[in-house]
Amino acid sequence: MNAVALVKQVPDRNSVFRPAGPWIDESSLGYGINDYDRYAVEAALELREAGAVKQAVVVTAGPDEASQAIRTCLAMGMDRGIHLVCPRASLADPFRVAKALAGVVRAQDAGIVLAGLLAEDSGHGQVGGLVAGLLDMSWASAVTAVRFRDGKLEVERELESSRVAVVELELPAVVAVQTGANTPRYASLRGIMASRRKPVERIEPPELANPDSCDARIRSLRLAKPERAASAEILEGAPDDVAAALIPRIRSGAGIVLGGGAS
Amino acid sequence: MNRRVLVLAEPEGDGVTEVSHELLAAAFRLAGDGGPVSAVLPTPDASASMAAAETLGGAEVLLVEGPAHDGRTGEETAAAVRAAVEVTAADLVLLPHTATGWDAAPLLAARLETAVLTGVSSLQWSEDGLTAERQAFQGKFVHEVGTKRLPAVATVERGAFPARPAGSAAQVRTLASPLSLERRRSRLLEIRDAASEGVDLAASDVVVSAGRGMGGPEHLHLVEELASALGGAVGASRAVTDAGWLPHDRQIGSSGVTVAPKLYVACGISGAIQHLVGMRGSRFVVAVNKDPDAPIFGAADVGVVADVKDILPALTRALTGADG
Structure with a gap:
């Protein structure tokens, strides 16, 4: 029984993003692993190290450059990778991505599939659940802890208002891992060296070949900066001047008494 | 139709x-x-x-x-x-x-x-x-x-x-229901409250919150000093509690604490929707962030586009009269 982690390569968080029609201009961006997915990879590695699964397998879908995301995961310690090669634009439809991933997961003797809760770029937050539904596997989202118990999986999942649900899942199971569930490791130099010898399988799934396929369930129509309903008054200037301007605004706006040199 | x-x-x-x-x-x-x-x-x-x-x-x-x-x-x-x-x-x-x-x-x-x-x-x-x-x-x-x-x-x-x-x-x-107990493959065992260390954020009149833009735990004292000068409590975005800079019970947002203070100061917080739902009941919101496009400015009354590490000490000084 193996653990399979689903990862996505996304634009670096600190990039300057420019909307261009239905999506952003992706021509000059750097890419890295979706932050949420690092927690899924770490959870897979911890399960393997505890002897709960045999292999930890990483799967991604994306263009040739996405192989770098697989390499990073292999350097972190994953055993092997599978790369579904497709145009980046094909990733816009979570259903077709899930369908392609499900086809691969089915052949991996997966006891547990781990996805990040959502992708930092599109934020659809559903690929894990769609894979679970398509493969009829049990499922939980927003998972902060994972443990095997009596041949089942026990997970903790986040609810609103600082409450936690403890849920038992029969195997095989898919979980979407929430950030903070663990402390993702960084690749060691040794890990990077070892990763070069680890196998990566390349597959070109027909369902992802054409981004504009009429089979798409969700289409991206437009991306734009939000219109500000209530726009903030913006203060500028030297820090001490800004501070002096803030104090009367806080006093009248918040209606609180301020002490010290605030007068 | x-x-x-x-x-x-x-x-x-x-x-x-x-x-x-x-x-x-x-x-x-x-x-x-x-x-x-x-x-x-x-x-x-x-x-x-x-x-x-x-x-x-x-x-x-x-x-x-x-x-x-x-x-x-x-x-x-x-x-x-x-x-x-x-x-x-x-x-x-x-x-x-x-x-x-x-x-x-x-x-x-x-x-x-x-x-x-x-x-x-x-x-x-x-x-x-x-x-x-x-x-x-x-x-x-x-x-x-x-x-x-x-x-x-x-x-x-x-x-x-x-x-x-x-x-x-x-x-x-x-x-x-078509779902029988026999066919069911997931089962709720219990629901419990996440451990709290007793910070009463929800009852505080002033909340000063730290985000990823603080740059690292070594700068959090700037938030603590401002909160102290304002007589308020320290909150945090999810990124900050996930990184372990502050305990999880300080997290404000959909999966954490919901606050509605008289004054909310967001320091280096971008303002993801999960955070905004936890503080949108605040009476007056001040946001400090380097990124002029940060969504937090859409939820703020007053915004300062600058580095928190410059603005926070200046505001603390002005409030406490430390520089005379």
Whole structure:
């Protein structure tokens, strides 16, 4: 029984993003692993190290450059990778991505599939659940802890208002891992060296070949900066001047008494 | 054109959750004049849920009843909604964008061979389907998406639609659940409160919150000093508590604490929707962030586009008169 982690390569968080029609201009961006997915990879590695699964397998879908995301995961310690090669634009439809991933997961003797809760770029937050539904596997989202118990999986999942649900899942199971569930490791130099010898399988799934396929369930129509309903008054200037301007605004706006040199 | 819309109603106390009434409001708008609006309420005991069902004003309510509906897992909710989709022939299913919706919507969508429009704040019918507005890039952009596939499934952001007042249901029917205890593959064991170290953020008049833009735990003293000068408590964004810079009980947002202080100071917080829902009840909001496009400025009364490490000490000095 193996653990399979689903990862996505996304634009670096600190990039300057420019909307261009239905999506952003992706021509000059750097890419890295979706932050949420690092927690899924770490959870897979911890399960393997505890002897709960045999292999930890990483799967991604994306263009040739996405192989770098697989390499990073292999350097972190994953055993092997599978790369579904497709145009980046094909990733816009979570259903077709899930369908392609499900086809691969089915052949991996997966006891547990781990996805990040959502992708930092599109934020659809559903690929894990769609894979679970398509493969009829049990499922939980927003998972902060994972443990095997009596041949089942026990997970903790986040609810609103600082409450936690403890849920038992029969195997095989898919979980979407929430950030903070663990402390993702960084690749060691040794890990990077070892990763070069680890196998990566390349597959070109027909369902992802054409981004504009009429089979798409969700289409991206437009991306734009939000219109500000209530726009903030913006203060500028030297820090001490800004501070002096803030104090009367806080006093009248918040209606609180301020002490010290605030007068 | 009349469209059939189905919403998930979640029981709470003697009624249903606030967001259930918000979903109903969205559903009546989308169904057109007098179009049929249905609500599905999964329950282990239909008779005990009758009072809750009766608050779903104008809706045709389906109580999907069975012993497997005791835990509100994604599997349970998706099975009940799926059964209701078949009975009502719904064109559109609305779930709340909450822990329940996150869990249930993709399972339901997979069964309906479609994808979910997640976290939508508006919805409308188009010539050949449905379009919706949501957020992408953690709140930096509004993302318009469309689907031609019906029935469509959407999770609706809390607060996106004004709640429909409670009133009598048009009809209440009970349906035997297709999900049996034997077939069920996930089971709720318990719900508990996450450990709290006793910081009473929710009761504080002033909250000063730290975000990723603080740069590292070594700079958090700037937030603590400002909070102390303002007589307030220290909060945090999820990124900060995940990184272990501050304990989890300081986290403000949908999965943490909800605050509504007189003054909220957001320091280096970008303002993802998950954070905003935890502080939007604040009376006066000051945001400091280097990125002029940070969504937090859309939720602020006063914004300062600058490095927190410059502004915070200056404000603390001005408040305490430390520099005379």
